[in-house]
Amino acid sequence: MDKPATSIDTIAKTCIAGRVRILNRVVTNIYDDALRPLGLKISQGNILIVTGKMGVATPVQVCEYLQLDVSTLSRNVELMRKNGWLEEVPGEDARSRPFRLTSAGKRLIEKAMPAWEKAQEEARKLLGDEFVSLLNHAAKRVRDSNRT
Amino acid sequence: MDKPATSIDTIAKTCIAGRVRILNRVVTNIYDDALRPLGLKISQGNILIVTGKMGVATPVQVCEYLQLDVSTLSRNVELMRKNGWLEEVPGEDARSRPFRLTSAGKRLIEKAMPAWEKAQEEARKLLGDEFVSLLNHAAKRVRDSNRT
DNA sequence: CGACAATTATTGTACATACAAGTATCGGCA
């Protein structure tokens, strides 16, 4: 004779958002701790990486890839520009503000590599290989799904 | 003859934090959109749920469960107290500030249930059953691991 | 060509988040 589960019980036992958010906090902290000596946070690091892959990047492109609001990116890029890691590039469309890595930005990534690897290994061990593998697929699906 | 992968390529292809953070943003937005008509965000919703499960909760307990910094919780609880969803309870240890759901808080959870279910279903479809199942295990492991 | 919708970014506002530093209290031990 099980009692009927309350709303509280149901949500506590199954809420996907709760779990994703816990993981996000823990994993973000692992990387931020590792990168702290470099004055870099993983939030900015990921923007640097995406920018590096793109060569010249526009806010809209980066936001689509990272599923970030443009207003969020606007302020993040501003900080990284001040740090000398990104620079604006003139573009054809005057509405857009394309940017790219500076050489300091590229050097920073190289310098951060060992710390990133350490964090990556810690996260991998914590989450398990199977989860990490599914994570890749899930992230790809999410990026392609384009809610809105 | 593959060229050696650069640091940028390696991180772009494999970074766990990048993927977890993308998922976090997308999933959080799904729930926040669904809950917006109620004036509730999933960040606060999860705190309400954990509090509800505990009956009387202390900040330290909630933070350990949700892997939140106490300073973060401090401000979140303050807002929810102002909204009338949480109330302080006198405790024995004067250092601690235990709190619990008010009846308004309980009613809010009931009222939010349909929206939560809608978001939950959208997230489940987006991420896939297999991923969701592993997510539960991963979250439990993370909670038990107690980095520090 | 000119009005208007669509696109792109910035700014105001509110909340989430963590670290560092500070305050209050507790518990144990000399």
Next chain:
DNA sequence: TGCCGATACTTGTATGTACAATAATTGTCG
């Protein structure tokens, strides 16, 4: 009993995040 380290929380500061409103530009269609 009184000191002192440990514990629990708050506050200052910086960044991350999104939504709404605004500004600037572009594209389109009559």
